[in-house]
Amino acid sequence: MHANTFDRFEHRHSLIHRLDPRVKTVITLLFIVANVLLPDGAWLAFLAAWAFLLLLTVLADLPLFYAAKRSFIVLPFTLAAITVMFTLPGQPLLSWQMGSRQMMITDAGLLRFVSIVIRSWLSIQMAILLTAVTQLPDLLHALQHLRVPRILVAIISFMYRYLFVLADEAMRLLRAREARSARGWAGKSGGTIWWRARVAGHMVGQLMLRSLERSDRVYNAMLARGYDGRLLTLNPHRMQPGDWLAGVLAAAVIAGIQLLGRLPPI
Amino acid sequence: MSLAPSLFTSPILASATLLHIPDGFLNLVISLLCWLISLAVLAGAVRSTQRQFDERLAPLAGIMAAFIFAAQMINFPVAGGTSGHLVGATLAFIVLGPWLGMLAMTAVIASQAIIFQDGGLVVMGANILVMGIVPGVIGYGIYQMSRGRSRAVQLAATGVAAWISVMAAALVVALLLGASGTTSLSVAIPAMLGIHALIGLGEALITAAALSFVMQTRPTLVQDGAAVGQRRWVIAGTLVTLAVLLLAPLASASPDGLEWVAEQTGFLDTAQNAPYNILPDYTLPFLGETGVSTILAGLIGALLVVGVMFGLFRLLRRPRQAS
Numbered sequence: 001m002h003a004n005t006f007d008r009f010e011h012r013h014s015l016i017h018r019l020d021p022r023v024k025t026v027i028t029l030l031f032i033v034a035n036v037l038l039p040d041g042a043w044l045a046f047l048a049a050w051a052f053l054l055l056l057t058v059l060a061d062l063p064l065f066y067a068a069k070r071s072f073i074v075l076p077f078t079l080a081a082i083t084v085m086f087t088l089p090g091q092p093l094l095s096w097q098m099g100s101r102q103m104m105i106t107d108a109g110l111l112r113f114v115s116i117v118i119r120s121w122l123s124i125q126m127a128i129l130l131t132a133v134t135q136l137p138d139l140l141h142a143l144q145h146l147r148v149p150r151i152l153v154a155i156i157s158f159m160y161r162y163l164f165v166l167a168d169e170a171m172r173l174l175r176a177r178e179a180r181s182a183r184g185w186a187g188k189s190g191g192t193i194w195w196r197a198r199v200a201g202h203m204v205g206q207l208m209l210r211s212l213e214r215s216d217r218v219y220n221a222m223l224a225r226g227y228d229g230r231l232l233t234l235n236p237h238r239m240q241p242g243d244w245l246a247g248v249l250a251a252a253v254i255a256g257i258q259l260l261g262r263l264p265p266i
Numbered sequence: 267m268s269l270a271p272s273l274f275t276s277p278i279l280a281s282a283t284l285l286h287i288p289d290g291f292l293n294l295v296i297s298l299l300c301w302l303i304s305l306a307v308l309a310g311a312v313r314s315t316q317r318q319f320d321e322r323l324a325p326l327a328g329i330m331a332a333f334i335f336a337a338q339m340i341n342f343p344v345a346g347g348t349s350g351h352l353v354g355a356t357l358a359f360i361v362l363g364p365w366l367g368m369l370a371m372t373a374v375i376a377s378q379a380i381i382f383q384d385g386g387l388v389v390m391g392a393n394i395l396v397m398g399i400v401p402g403v404i405g406y407g408i409y410q411m412s413r414g415r416s417r418a419v420q421l422a423a424t425g426v427a428a429w430i431s432v433m434a435a436a437l438v439v440a441l442l443l444g445a446s447g448t449t450s451l452s453v454a455i456p457a458m459l460g461i462h463a464l465i466g467l468g469e470a471l472i473t474a475a476a477l478s479f480v481m482q483t484r485p486t487l488v489q490d491g492a493a494v495g496q497r498r499w500v501i502a503g504t505l506v507t508l509a510v511l512l513l514a515p516l517a518s519a520s521p522d523g524l525e526w527v528a529e530q531t532g533f534l535d536t537a538q539n540a541p542y543n544i545l546p547d548y549t550l551p552f553l554g555e556t557g558v559s560t561i562l563a564g565l566i567g568a569l570l571v572v573g574v575m576f577g578l579f580r581l582l583r584r585p586r587q588a589s
Contacts, residue, residue, distance in 0.1 A: 032289045032388045036297070073383055077288050080439075080449050080458075087450035116448055120290025120386070127289070127383050139380065151312055151323060152372070158328020159335070159373045160381070166329070166336035174340065194471070200342035201475020204352060207340070208361060208476065209484060211333035219325045228321065 016060035016133045020243040021142035027250045028130040032123040034254045038261040040115040045261030049122050052253055053129065060133045067125035067132070081116045085109040136160055141237055162218075166211055173203045285353070285397050285435055286378065289386030293446040300442070301391030307399050308372060311365040319366075327366055331373035334358055342472070353465070355397060355435075356405030356428040357473045361480060361488065364406050364499060371398035396438050400506055401431030407503015410496050417481060421474045428473035432466035433459060434510055441513055 016024070031049070038045050057066055090108030131139070137157065144153045177199065181191075191199075292300075315323055334354045341351040354374070358367035375393050378384040385393045405427040412423030436458040444451035481488055 029387060032386070033294060036290060036292075036294050036388065070383070073288075077286075077291065080443055080454060081291065083450040083453040083457075084448060087453070112447075116290060120288045123289030123386060123388075124383050127379075127387050131381060131383070136381065149308075149312060151316065152308070152369070152376075154324035155327045155331060155369055155373045156376055156380075158324055159331040159377055162329045162332040163335055163377070166332045167339065170336040170339045196342040197468070197471035198475045198478075200340055200351075201472045201477075202479045203340050204337045204357070204472055204476040205479030205483070207337055208330075208333055208357075208480065211329055211336075212487075215326045215329035218329060219322055222325060 012061055012133075014059060014061040014133070016056060019133075019246055020237060020239050021134050021138040022145050022237070022239065023243045023247040023250075024130055024134055025139065025142045025146065027247060027254075028126050030251060030254055031126045034258050035119050035123050035126075037258065038115075038119065041111045042115075042261030045257050046115075046118050046122065048257045048260055050125075052257065053122065053125055056129060060129065062129075062132060067128040070128050071121055071124045073124065077120070078117050081113055084116070085113045088112055138237075145237065162214070165214075166207070169210060170203075170207055173207060177203065285393075285439055286375075286385035287389050287392055287396070287439060287442070289388050291386075291446065291448050292389045292392055292442055293448075294388075296442055296446050297389045297392055300389070300395045304372075304391045304394040304399060308368070308394070311368045311372075315365045315369060323366075323369075327369045328373065330358070330362055330366070331370040331377075334370055334374045335377070337476075340472075342468075351468060352472050352476075353397065353401070353432055353435075353469050355402040356409070356424070356431045356469070357476055359402040359406035360409050360424065360473075360477060364402065367402055367406075368398055371402060374398075392442055396435050396442070400438050400510065401435040403499070403506045404434050404503045404510075405431035407500050407506070410499045410503070413496055417478075420481075421478050424477050425470040425474040429463075429466040429470040432462050432469050434507065436462035438510055438513075441510075 031052075035049060038049075053067065054064060057064060063069075085105045086109060088106055088109035090106035092104045093107050093110060095104035134142075140153050140157050140160075144150060181199075315327070319326060334352075334357075337352050337357075338354060339351075355367070355371055358370050360367070362370060372394050375385060375397055376390060379387055379390050379393065408427035408430060409420070409424055412420045415423075437455065440449070440451065440454040440458040443449040443454055477488070
């Protein structure tokens with residue numbers, strides 16, 4: 001597995017790709033925060049926020065619904081919010097008998113549920129967009145400029161570098177298990193559950209020891225190459241006037257959307 | 267099993283229990299509060315690990331974080347097409363030591379959010395708290411209570427620690443969602459705990475098995491690592507457990523946090539006559555009898571478990587000291 005598995009679009013050269021990663025990160029966070037602050041049922045503002053997102057996608061030279069297509073990862077979590085439909089007091093829209101309990105969907109509950117789902121859906125699309133238009137090393141470097149502790153950034157960079165190496169290692173372990181324990185019909189598995197858990201646990205332990213040894217070797221190799229605790233980059237990351245302009249423009253749009261969501265309808 | 271699709275889905279979906287909170291599900295005040303707590307704890311972690319490992323820290327913690335990530339791909343069939351896998355906090359805390367384990371878990375959570383959008387960005391502080399800090403400290407505290415016992419007792423304690431840590435994480439997620447007005451606690455708490463009681467079993471089995479492997483092949487690794495400050499972590503684990511349990515009634519009693527702050531500061535009034543005034547006078551329905559009783563039942567149950575654990579270790583300790 002290689003890093004490229006995940007960044008198919010980071011290396012393009014669109015207007016958005018060329019922006020300073022700091023601007024992109026701050027705007028993304030601002031967008032998500034503003035999103036969370038929008039009141040329930042601010043449909044116009046939700047629509048405007050999505051339009052803004054699509055505009056950015058087009059400017060970034062990505063397929064129009066690129067982010068939307070990948071946003072379904074939040075779906076399981078919406079289950080957690082479903083209960084709100086039943087418990088918020090309001091006008092009943094739909095009610096039925098379930099066992100001994102009277103189930104009732106209220107208008108206020110439905111409004112809130114739909115708003116929660118839309119908010120999180122918009123937020124995740126923005127996050128997807130951010131990763132699609134920024135190379136991860138740049139993103140991490142931006143975090144460092146934004147005062148995230150250096151050591152945390154360094155740890156995350158290392159993790160990203162070795163993620164693929166160790167994922168490969170894990171795949172090899174899985175393949176070895178597949179090769180040695182033939183699988184029964186219809187997905188039936190052999191052995192007792194204890195035995196299966198023990199095998200998996202031993203694989204995890206094995207992987208851990210290998211990782212620990214690898215970290216030793218990596219550290220020694222780094223020392224041999226002159227590592228002194230600092231991670232250097234060739235990318236200067238200087239804010240250009242264009243970056244400032246883009247940042248201010250985007251912030252203004254986000255503020256406008258917020259206003260739109262809070263104004264009474266005409 | 268075809269490996270190609272699992273390559274994509276398993277690091278992502280394996281961890282997609284209901285623990286990675288996406289953006290939009292927590293209100294801003296709760297998110298910021300969680301960031302505050304997480305950052306304070308992480309500052310302690312950075313300080314104490316840097317003293318111990320200096321410039322070695324970045325490669326060590328980074329690669330071990332990648333290990334946790336890769337270890338989450340390793341699953342085993344449980345029953346009916348479901349499979350168990352690792353969440354990882356307890357194992358990370360035990361084999362890496364609590365502070366280093368915390369940093370590794372944080373890196374895992376951060377990159378899951380940044381690279382795979384598994385968990386939100388603004389709520390990342392909450393996710394670090396829920397998956398990195400709370401379960402790790404509780405699990406590690408329980409594990410530390412069994413230090414010095416026989417290997418079988420230690421492994422059993424590890425299993426219990428892993429299970430309880432997953433349950434604690436699930437409970438905290440439910441509480442945060444409830445406090446944000448995103449879900450109803452009286453439903454969310456039993457639902458989350460019910461699902462994670464099963465997920466926790468997989469976690470418990472794998473964690474104990476992995477630890478037993480490490481104990482057999484590299485016993486020094488788990489022996490010297492955390493001999494110092496044992497008691498401190500037992501106390502820390504107990505305190506976090508108590509905090510989680512005491513927060514339960516608090517979260518259910520307080521109204522939507524953001525709304526409360528907004529009312530206090532008159533922030534809602536500045537956004538004048540917004541037509542969406544459901545918020546201000548919105549009374550929480552889960553104050554009803556069922557909600558409180560659920561929470562109380564959960565509290566008593568959890569206290570019972572902690573009490574039984576304490577008693578068990580007391581009993582197991584005595585014959586050893588006599589001999």
